[in-house]
Amino acid sequence: MDEFNLGSVDLQQRQNQIRHKTDGLSSSTLVLRRGQAFTVLMIHEGRPFDPLKEKLIFRIVLGPLFVEVPVTRLAQPSLNQWSAALERSIPDPTGPHALWVSLSSPASASVGVYTLQLRIETCFSVRTHLLGQFTLLCNPWCQADSVFLQSEDLRTEYVKSDIGLLFKGSPGNMVSRPWSFDQYEKGILDICMKLLQLSPQYQADMRKDLQNRSDPVYIGRVISAMVNSNDDKGVLMGNWSGDYSGGVNPSKWSGSADILRKWAETQFEPVKYGQCWVFAAVMCTVMRVLGVPTRVVTNFNSAHDTNSNLVIEEYYTEMGEKLSIGRDSIWNFHMWVESWMKRPDLGRGYDGWQVLDPTPQERSGEMFRCGPAAVKAIYEKKVDAQYDVPFVYAEVNADVHRMIVRDRKILSTRVDKRSVGALISTKRPGSMSMLDITSEYKTEQDDSTVHALSANARGGEGATGRVAPQGLAVSLQLLKAPVVGENISFIVVIANKVAVPKLLRKHVNAQNKEYNRNPTGSFWEAHHDVKIGPKETVSIKHEISFKEYMLKEAGEDSLVNLAVVIEDVKSEERVLASEEFNIRSPSLxxxxxxxxxxxxxxxxxxxxxxxxxxxxxxxxxxxxxxxxxxxxxxxxxxxxxxxxxxxxxxxxxxxxxxxxxxxxxxxxxxxxxxxxxxxxxxxx
Incomplete structure (x- = not known):
């Protein structure tokens, strides 16, 4: 028999996936990382392979895109283009012959599901064989890949690890809750690839989308929009109403697989419901699956600055009740992800961690998504850098103007420069503890810089009226970290700074709140007259019972806005102190x-x-x-x-x-x- 006849082809799934560090990922295809060689075993009959008599040409297909790669004898793997080289040929005199071929993808190849074909050309015939499919992912182990991460420990944590901690609550009473990223669960990789395929970008222009998928910056923007369902067939529908009928209370989710599977099983109907930590955790899963190093980050006291003036205005009544006025707000905590990638579009110095936020807050390029915003650009206040750096900068740096108002007139104003972005945290690599990364986002507040950045946008608007009187100081102090089921114990500390006695009125007010918006009605209040001597400091203890603050809807943390207004009866001047805190649930x-x-x-x-x-x-x-x-x-x-x-x-x-x-x-x-x-x- 003088003909070269291809018998079978083995894509060496187990061996290739171990070499590519994709073992454990569950897919209907071979799973590979770009910028790295993989081996194909071909069994053939007839005479041994002779490159002078037959050409072997691989055709690698991604949608309408394809590349043809001839097999050569001595090719060096290329990091810039596809290549195929004969590894070894073992003739068997008594049976089929074995041929090993090494295929290499470029480090900038597009992420996607490829089809692998083989064409055998001889003088007399051309035969084409379909060999199967493979899924190609980013490669943080490959130095030429734009997601390359130097440290093996960090690659283990941010790509391979499927366990996480999400930090919630408040800086003084932080709660760590477990999350299972589930990237190794059955079918999850294929669902993540489907997410790319259902994106509006793919649907509008398949060829352009597939070409752009070589760039993790582009992938990050697509996934950021696809994790929420606001503009597309995205995964999660947000709900902050407190009414979760017709879906799942966001607090009850504990892993990404249930959410992604439900989305796929319902023919890509949005899963109900998500809040910021659910959006961020699901995005972390998808990015890790795609091979992009990713971590979930919590920003405590996160400003949602809708008019981009770097000022959040909060309004209180004379009785200490916080009012829901204005579109700006401070979320007690907000979660996004950081993904590790190069940023050639920003010039030198901005590679590394990039903020991506899938929670639908503001539009970016006509879609609800955010980022990637280079953390270094946020730190350097480079507010002209794409994407969405000004929005994230405000989330961690805005000033808070707290005003007491009566009949739309401002009675007093207090400026707080420290509470926003008070703590930015993530899980410590290799540990189940918290890592403080605040210093990666911001320096000690530089007032002149913030005001220079915000003066133009502010246009002179903002707080007017009298500042808080210098003669009085007031603060609120929790006596212990509050726990569900126990009373809330706190003291109001009033200091008279001047050498004359004063008659004061004290108004204390507590309101339940959602983590992402201003509170509604009060559930507890106390009003008393207080006499204070010259230069005297008094402490007044209060307790709020469990019955008075108990929430009606199941949640992980009750949040409380506590405020006190002290009024000087003679001068009618007022001073405000406020504190927002969570009431920690007991743990298992x-x-x-x-x-x-x-x-x-x-x-x-x-x-x-x-x-x-x-x-x-x-x-x-x-x-x-x-x-x-x-x-x-x-x-x-x-x-x-x-x-x-x-x-x-x-x-x-x-x-x-x-x-x-x-x-x-x-x-x-x-x-x-x-x-x-x-x-x-x-x-x-």
Whole structure:
């Protein structure tokens, strides 16, 4: 037999994916990283391969784009173009022959699902074979790739790790809650690729979109818009109303896989509902799947400056009640992601972490998305740098003008330059603790710079009226970090700075609030007359009972706006102090029985919770683990002040550093509790 006849082709899925560090990612295709060679094994019959008698030409197809790559004997892998080289040919005198070919993609190849074809040309015939598909991802291990990250520890954390912590609450009472990014769960990679394919950019101009997918800056903008459903067939619908009927309360999500699968299973109907941490966590999953190093970041006291004047104006009544006036607001916390990439479009010095925010707040290029805004550009106040640097700069730097008003007249104004962007945090690599990254975004506040940046936009508008009197100082101090089920204890401290006695009126007001907007009506208030001597300081203690602040809708954290207005009866001057804080939910404790946890072997964990309430509580406990085959759910009823210990059996399906996490959704009082334990699952 003198003919070269191709028998079968093996894309060497397991070996290639281990070399490309994509093992564990679940896809219907071979999964590869760009800028790196992969091996194809071809079994053929007839005579051994002779490059003088037949040409082997690979055709690599991405939508309407394709490239033809002839197999050569001595080709060096190229980082700039596709190449194919004969690795070795093993003739077998008694049977089929084996041919190994090494294919290399450029480090700037487009991310997408490719089709691989082979054309065999001889003097007498041309035959074409369909070899299969492969998914090509970014490659942070390849120095020529624009997402290259130097440190292996950081690549492990920001690309490979599927466990995370999200930081919520307030800087003084921060809550860390677990999140499972789930990038290794079955089908998740294919769903993430579908997300690119359903984007308006792909639908409008497939060829242009596929060409642009070589650039992580472009990919980041597409994903930022596609994680929310405001302009497209995006993944999540936002809801901050407090009414989550017809969907899932955002506080109940604990991982990305459930959300992405639900989106795919409903033929890409938006999943209900998301809030900022859900949007950010899902985006982190998608970007890590695509090979772009990504982390979730929390900005505490995040300014939403709608008119770009770098000033947030807050209004209070004389009784200390905060008013919902104006479109500007301060979110107690706000989450976005940072992705690591080069920024050749910005010139030198702006490579590295870039802010991307999928929460639909403001339009960027006619779509609800934000970024990538270079963190370095935000730090350097380079507000002309694309994309959306001024918006993010304001989120971490705006001034707050707090005004007491009566009949639309400003009675007093106090300027706060420190509360916005008070703490910017993310999970510390290799640890389940918080890393403070505030100094990457901002220096100690430089008043002259901020005012220079904001003066033109402000145009002279803003606060007018008398400043707070110099003769009085007032502050609020929580006596302990508030916990759901306990009373809130605090003191009002009033200092008379002058050598004459004063008669004062004290108005204290507490309002429940959502983390992303101004509070509505008051749930507690106290009003008293206070006599204070010359140069005297007095402390007045108050308590707010659990019954008075209990929320009606289940959430992870109750948030409270507490304010006090002190009025000098004689001069009618007023001074305001305010504090916003979260009331931490009790946490669940998880203990894994075996220190040595083995994959595919049943394990037992004990979940412990002490009911701090004076009533019987009931709810549903859910325990899950990244790589766990299915969640464990059980209903519980716990008498007042009693401790529940519940044994949970689970079987981890994947080796590596994993997180066992639990949530308990209580009906009465309505609250969501969380707990987690990290485990190292050994291969069997």
């Amino acid at each position: 404790d998880i203990q894994v029985q075996n220190e040595y946890v083995v994959v595919n072997t049943q394990q037992v964990a004990t979940v412990t919770f002490t009911n701090p309430f004076s009533i019987v509580v009931s709810g549903e406990l859910t325990v899950a683990c990244s790589g766990l085959r299915e969640k464990v759910q059980t209903r519980l009823t716990i008498p007042p002040r009693e401790t529940m210990r519940k044994a949970i059996y689970f079987t981890p399906g994947m080796a590596g550093a994993k997180m066992l996490y639990a949530s308990l959704v209580l009906m009465n009082p309505p609250t969501v509790l969380h707990g987690f334990e990290t485990i190292t699952v050994q291969a069997s």
